[in-house]
Amino acid sequence: NFMLTQPHSVSESPGKTVTISCTRSSGSIASNYVQWYQQRPGSSPTTMIYEDYQRPSEVPDRFSGSIDSSSNSASLTISGLKTEDEADYYCQSYDSSNWVFGGGTKLTVL
Amino acid sequence: EVQLVESGGGLVQPGGSLRLSCAASGFTVSSNYMSWVRQAPGKGLEWVSDIYSGGNTYYADSVKGRFTISRDNSKNTLYLQMNSLRVEDTAVYHCGKVVPAAGIDYWGQGTLVTVSS
Numbered sequence: 001n002f003m004l005t006q007p008h009s010v011s012e013s014p015g016k017t018v019t020i021s022c023t024r025s026s027g028s029i030a031s032n033y034v035q036w037y038q039q040r041p042g043s044s045p046t047t048m049i050y051e052d053y054q055r056p057s058e059v060p061d062r063f064s065g066s067i068d069s070s071s072n073s074a075s076l077t078i079s080g081l082k083t084e085d086e087a088d089y090y091c092q093s094y095d096s097s098n099w100v101f102g103g104g105t106k107l108t109v110l
Numbered sequence: 111e112v113q114l115v116e117s118g119g120g121l122v123q124p125g126g127s128l129r130l131s132c133a134a135s136g137f138t139v140s141s142n143y144m145s146w147v148r149q150a151p152g153k154g155l156e157w158v159s160d161i162y163s164g165g166n167t168y169y170a171d172s173v174k175g176r177f178t179i180s181r182d183n184s185k186n187t188l189y190l191q192m193n194s195l196r197v198e199d200t201a202v203y204h205c206g207k208v209v210p211a212a213g214i215d216y217w218g219q220g221t222l223v224t225v226s227s
Contacts, residue, residue, distance in 0.1 A: 032211070033211050033212060033213075035212065035213035035214075037155070037213075037214075039155075044204060044217040044219050044220055045155065045204070045214070045217055046217065047213060047214060047215055050209065050212040050213050050215075051211070051212050054212070056215070088154075090154060090155050092155070094211065097160070097168045098168065098170065099145070099147075099157035099160075100157075101154060101155045101156065101157065102154070103154050104154040104155070
């Protein structure tokens with residue numbers, strides 16, 4: 001079994017760019033697709049990125065995903081930050097037939 | 111339009127049972143991969159269980175042997191039967207429609223399960 005480790009929190013100003021990392025503890029990050037979910041307070045999660053870098057049609061192109069085999073991590077980058085982007089973000093991948101979620105990152109836009 | 115509506119949550123004593131329902135519309139549950147994911151108060155997301163379109167089921171180690179995922183094709187509804195409930199099972203339980211290897215594309219709003227004496 002592996003773990004996905006995310007920073008507990010990040011903060012940045014409106015209009016800036018922020019990157020949230022998700023590091024896999026063992027095995028290759030490229031072995032299984034990574035998804036990213038956004039969860040605003042009091043709401044259900046929504047999918048922002050799937051299959052490492054694919055974006056649902058309703059998600060703005062300010063959101064992008066990538067993986068980096070050298071650091072064995074996935075990243076979610078949000079450019080042109082807006083106050084509405086303030087939320088918790090979770091990465092998710094697979095370990096055989098089990099799902100693994102990262103612990104979540106609280107993004108503050110201030 | 112795809113919609114998922116959970117119900118069946120509530121307050122139950124340790125050792126008790128509950129059955130959660132997830133009524134689906136806009137797609138056919140039996141033709142899709144479905145999941146339950148939970149979130150304890152103030153905590154992160156935790157995968158609970160899957161059922162594949164072919165009927166195979168999978169469970170997190172934390173619930174294996176106590177929870178059972180199933181579906182009723184005539185009602186287009188997904189279920190989670192939860193037995194031998196523990197305090198640590200307290201959470202909001204979400205159902206989700208899954209795209210294989212690509213995660214959940216539609217989430218329900220969740221139903222709160224509280225296990226307490």
